[in-house]
Amino acid sequence: MTDLLRRMFDHVAWADRSVLASLRVAHGVDAKALELLSHVLGAEHVWLSRIAGRTATVTVWPALSLDECERLADENAAEFTALLDGASAEPLERGVTYRNSAGDEFTSPVRDILTHVALHGSYHRGQIAALVRAAGAKPASTDFIAFSRGAPAATRRP
Numbered sequence: 033m034t035d036l037l038r039r040m041f042d043h044v045a046w047a048d049r050s051v052l053a054s055l056r057v058a059h060g061v062d063a064k065a066l067e068l069l070s071h072v073l074g075a076e077h078v079w080l081s082r083i084a085g086r087t088a089t090v091t092v093w094p095a096l097s098l099d100e101c102e103r104l105a106d107e108n109a110a111e112f113t114a115l116l117d118g119a120s121a122e123p124l125e126r127g128v129t130y131r132n133s134a135g136d137e138f139t140s141p142v143r144d145i146l147t148h149v150a151l152h153g154s155y156h157r158g159q160i161a162a163l164v165r166a167a168g169a170k171p172a173s174t175d176f177i178a179f180s181r182g183a184p185a186a187t188r189r190p
Contacts, residue, residue, distance in 0.1 A: 034116065034124065037143070037146050037147075038116045038117075040146070041113070041116060041146070041150065043150070043176050043179045043180075044076075044109070044112065044149070044150050045105070045109035045112070045113075046174075046179050047153065047154070047157055047174035047179065048069075048072065048076075048108070048109070049105060050172035050173070050174050051069055051157050051160055051161075051172045051174060052069065052101055052102055052105060053172065054164060054169070054170070054171055054172035055069065055098060055160075055164070056098055057169070058164050058167060058170075058171075059169065060167045060168065060169070061163055061164050061167040061169060062163045062166070062167065064163055065160045065163040065164060066096070066097075066098065066101070067093075067095070068156045068159055068160050068163075069096075069101055069156075069160060070093070070094050070095065070096040070100075071092065071093050071156060072152070072153045072156045072157065073090075073094075073096070073101055073104045073108060074090045074092050074093060074094040074096075074104070075092050075153075076108040076112075076153070077090040077104060078090070078091070078092050079145055079149050080108060080112070080115070082128055082130040082145070083115065083128055090104065092133055112146075123142060124141065124142045124143040124146075125141050125142070126141065126142050127139040127140065127141055128140055128141075128142060128145060154174070157172075157174045
């Protein structure tokens with residue numbers, strides 16, 4: 033499980049950087065794209081803070097610039113790497129008790145939180161890709177298989 037999560041978070045870091053790079057060069061993209069990327073990175077930070085038992089310094093829906101997104105993406109990637117480098121099966125089963133943004137209390141195992149974070153980011157990166165494409169720009173290819181094989185996923189033929 034630890035190896036799979038490491039691989040997933042290598043993908044998360046790569047995908048976050050890829051989307052950031054695409055937003056830096058795309059023009060005319062709806063501001064919602066940056067809002068969604070900020071949310072992905074803010075949520076990653078909040079979950080990392082919950083796992084570490086500390087108060088988050090970034091909200092789930094922060095208003096970040098591209099440069100602030102880059103800094104937060106780098107910080108998140110480094111912290112996920114450190115977390116997974118020190119993880120074994122037992123710490124991944126540890127329950128983390130937290131309150132969600134509505135104030136409801138839950139307890140979830142670290143492995144479920146990490147799985148959620150990876151899937152949550154993929155969902156929103158897809159939304160960002162649609163916004164970039166709608167603006168006439170080329171979105172980042174962030175599919176896991178593109179990361180895994182080092183080549184973009186296939187597209188439709190004209």
